[in-house]
Amino acid sequence: MHLAETLMALGGAFLAAGLAARLGRRVGLPTIPLFMLAGLLLGPNTPGLALVEDPTEFALLSSLGLILLLFYLGLEFHLDDLIGGGRKLLAAGGLYLFINVGLGLGFGFLLGWGSREAFVLAGVIGISSSAIVTKVLVETGRLGRPESKLILGIIVVEDVFLALYLALLQPVLSDASGFAEAAQKFGIAFGFLVVLTAIARWGAGLVGRLVETRDDELLIVTFVGLAVLSAGVAEKLGVSDAIGAFMIGLILGSGKAGVRIQKLVHPLRDAFAALFFFTFGLTIDPGDVMSVWLPITLAVLVTVVGNLTAGTLSSRIYGFGPEKASFVSLTVLARGEFALILASMAAVAGLDPRISAFVAGYVLILAILGPLAVSRAELFAVGLEKVFGRFLPERPELTGNEDGDAPPAEKKGQNQAFEGISTKS
Structure with a gap:
């Protein structure tokens, strides 16, 4: 593709993604599935105008979107959040992951697509x-309500798991021959993770002073360079570039410049992440998605059941009744950026091509279904009370005040457990 054609395609991609998102927001839909849908409609696998005939032409820019996305997730996560949340938070988040990841692994093996594919799923x-x-x-x-702080706590625990999971997944995706090679690759990934975590815990101040500057332009150039360089070093070591980007974000987010960096990277993240989702949409063949409609349908059902179960049991740890348990369960129902990241990693590793089609359809459904279900949380609460009534408090739920806070009696037992959990922007 010539330069003029490349620029036209790239500009058209950004414009199409933006217009699709604007239309979707008018009906209350999240942007991620709409970016994917724009790529699908303007890709080579659907009739009509094709902005890009070969999605690999956007591979480098798409990778930059992935790096900035993981970098931002690292900025959002703070080690103090996990420590401040206490045992209740670890129990609730761990229970949520145990149920849902366990169901996902079992579902993956039942599909029979392969062991490596099961770990991705x-x-x-x-x-x-x-x-x-x-x-x-x-x-x-x-x-600002207690149930929302539990939700954010679950996200914090997921962030920790994400880093460990990527470290474990890398030797699986590389198809290591034998236990020794797999252990070596996991050791490298885990060691890399431990070193960067130690820097984030005890050396973030020093790193922060090295990058700190009053000039926003210089700060942007510096942290983008660090994010891309860390991703490249991780890839060179045989570790996922996602780990490198996530961990350097964790380190910089723990320093004094963390808040400024988070604000400055936000528009970059949005722009290039949109291109990442758009590029993923370019690779989707509707025929391939329809060929796996049954696994997608079953996976959606498994996810809904798993989330309602895990959300209810996690809510019980905090004494929440059916209404709050329903809100917790449905709010964390949506699947999005991390699922697409795993699908891209699976494609690069040469795994079963059905995974990309499966993830595309699965994310599209849940990214739309999740927010819509939240608006009907009270209806699900009735069902939860019937099914899980024995596990939930019998007392009527208290309602929050106009400012969105829980009443004093309810807040008293919650503030200590959630102290330290920061809200993510």
Whole structure:
């Protein structure tokens, strides 16, 4: 493709993604599935105008979107959040992951697509979308309530699991021959993770002073360079570039410049992440998605059941009744960016091509179904009370005040457990 054609295609991609998202917001839909849909409609696998005939031409820019997305997730996560949440948070988040990731792994093996594919599907089905979850909390006006802090706590635990999961998944995707090679590759990934975690815990201040500058332009150039360089070093070591981007975000987010970096990277993240989702949509063949409609349908049902179960049991740890348990369960139902990241990694690793089609259809459905279901949480609460009534408090739920906070009697037992959990923007 010539330069003029490349620029036209790239501009058209950004414009199409933006217009699709604007239309979707008018009906209350999240942006991620709409970016994918725009790529699908303007890709080579559907009739009509094709902006890009070969999606690999966007591979580098799409990778930059992935790096900035993971970098931002790292910025959002703070080690103090996990420590401040206490045992209740670890129990609730761990229970949520155990149920959903376990169901995803079992579902993956039952599909019979392969062992490596099953481990990928465990993450796809088990981990929710931070972007969509945060968006739902903001739009429902419940960000300051106790149940929302539990939701954010689950996201924090998922972030920790994400880093460990990617480290474990790397030798699986590389198809290591034998236990020794797999252990070596996992050791490298885990060691890399431990070193960067130690820097984030004890050396973030030093790194922060090295990058700190009053000039926003220089700060942007510096942190983008660090994010891309860290991703490249991780890839060179045989570790996922996603780990490198996530961990350097964790390190910079723990320093004094973390808040400024988070604000400055936000528009970059949005622009290039949109291109990442759009490019993923370019690779989707509707015929391939329809060929796996049954696994997609079953996976959606498994996810709904798993989320309602895990959300209810996690809510019980905090003494929440059916209404709050329903809100918790449905808010974390949506799947999005991490599922697409895993699908891209699976494609690069040469795994079963059906995974990309499966993830595309699965994410499209849940990214739309999740926010819509939250608006009907009270209806699900009735069902939860019938099914899980024995596990939930019998007392009537208290309602929050006009400011979105729980009443004093309810807040008293919650503030200590959630102290330290920061809201994500």
